[in-house]
Amino acid sequence: MIPTRDSVREHLQGVFRDVFEDDSLVISDETTAREIPDWDSITHITLVVAAERAFSIQLRAAEVGKLANVGQMVDLLLSRIGTSWVG
């Protein structure tokens, strides 16, 4: 199965739920730190490190801080994971 934005976002949602300890959390491309009260600079790092592990990828140092919303994260992850990724 070729990964899609939807399948990546769904997998990423699992990471968000884990990090923010909220099993009802739903994310969309437009979700930003403003909508999630606990999303500060500290949890941002936790989130990025957890996402790297969940998707078995490494972001570049310059990319870590540029992820303003979920949509950008999904795009970046999609561009990094191979076509063999099964989530």
Place this chain on the structure above:
Amino acid sequence: MDLNDKSQKLREVKVLIHNGCHEEARQQLRSLAHPGDPLAFQMKYASLWRQLPTDPRARVIRAALIATSSVEHLAQIWQFWLAQDGFLCELYVAPFGVFPQEILDSDSPLYHHHPDLVWILEGHRDFRISATIQDSPEQIDQQIQDYLGVRSHYWELLIQRLGCEVMVCNVDLPATRGFGNLEASAMWSPAGLLRRYNTLLAQHTPPGVIVLDLDHVASCYGRRLWHDPRFWYHSRHAFALDATGEVAFAAARLAGALRGLTRKVLVLDLDNTLWGGVIGDDGLSGIQLGDGPDGEAFVTFQKWIKQLRDRGIVLAVSSKNTEVNAREPFQKHPAMVLRLSDLAAFKADWRDKATHLREIAAELELGLDSFVFVDDNPAERALIRRELPQVHVPELPSDPAFYVDALSRWNYFEVATLSREDRLRADAYAANAQRSSLQQSVSDLPSFLMALRMVAQVGGLSNMTLPRIAQLINKSNQFHLTTTRYTEAKLVQMVADGTVCRWIQLRDQYGDHGLISVVLARADGDGLTIDTWVMSCRVLSRGVEHLMMRVLVEAAKARGITRLRGQYRPTPRNGLVAELYPSLGFNQVGADESGSWWELDVNNWAPAQHCYIDCLQEQI
């Protein structure tokens, strides 16, 4: 346990907390958390722990963390791991980039926090020394000594101003090398310099300062993984964020050891723990020990345990076996490393193991919280965790090749210093068995005490005795009238300010107990107030307390003081000394919520009728 399973279990912990089942949540969390788990898990452990009410039994550590990198995650996770050892850490984290200004400025927030432990976290990037092939080893050493001198100045300032302890790190060597293998031998190379710094730091650590072996943490984690420069460039994180749990855990164990926390007793199962197979079924020639991959692994495990025994960890056996079968390998198997004489207790029968452990604790007069229980059987481990939650029960992998690793990585037996008394301890418990047989051979207590031929030495605080005095005060729970806890620096300060400190060392014909009792007392007005009185329970009922009374009376009389005052502050563990003061002739003069107050006119004091201890007095 798989991380997905762990995630699920953590959700259950959250529900437990939500439903108010705090004790169960605490235990679940304790059995789930592992220092090697990734960052997101560590953060969740810390977060769930904070949602639990403060454990009323927790001991407070006021700490400060000053780092040359970002440590927001580390700080929270460190507090979590300290809490696992029963400490409530009131932590001040210095903002990024204020090292060393916060230390130099006596009016900085650091000093306003009044920490009794300061952790200074630097890494290889802070190391500013460079050298060339032209530099001689002497020139390089001089440079490093100068650099260390600056550090020592910071540490001394902290100790002088706060009376605190200081935890520093050695440097984590990089994974990259410009000079290849030459860096292993050339002192002037980047890795050569860092290695030399670590060596000189270890050799020149001043009193009150302790070194956290950060380089060991890095190498165990895997140097290439440890160094993740991306998060240094992005947010000044000095090492891989997924290694945060390991660093926090190592620092928590060391901080705990500074407070005198360590485990003393290792209780071992036999079948499939010390050898492969079941002695009762397979017989002496059928168990795996010595030959073959498993047999070799069990021998290695036993050698490792023997090392612990040689540094004073008390060993005991708890096995479901008939006693004859259980003892046979110790007596007859040529590959056995451990001997019956290495063991302070041997329980082999069909009763449950919680009963075994309770009996061992009673026999050795040691608290169950100082016990580590090792058993290959998950059901036995689960039973002990449930019945005796204060006992430490590590998971054991199915392959005995990893037994040493599984036990070693928890670092249960961490100590800040290894005193002479530590090394003597295991011998002392073995000698106790001999004393017991003497006790049976002589009919009454006075004859027994006389036959022991006890000799005591009395002295005051010195550099030689300071570490042991601090250790005894901080580790004792039972014979401890006021349960005071003091750092080495604080003790030095107190004695400089006039507090009287006296210790007693004791030996008898069976062995040397080392320094086993300490009092601290200060003069105020016509009285000498006993601030602290501790004694090791190994020498109970020998009359040491009467000797200490004589020492106190002499100290009072030498100062022209007529009254001795003492307080008994009850705790769940010091009921043993509730009647000490009245038994020594003190009269109760008051009581408040913290305890009872007692007084004695030294002119009315009558020494115990019989004293069986010969006393040598040092110049004080």
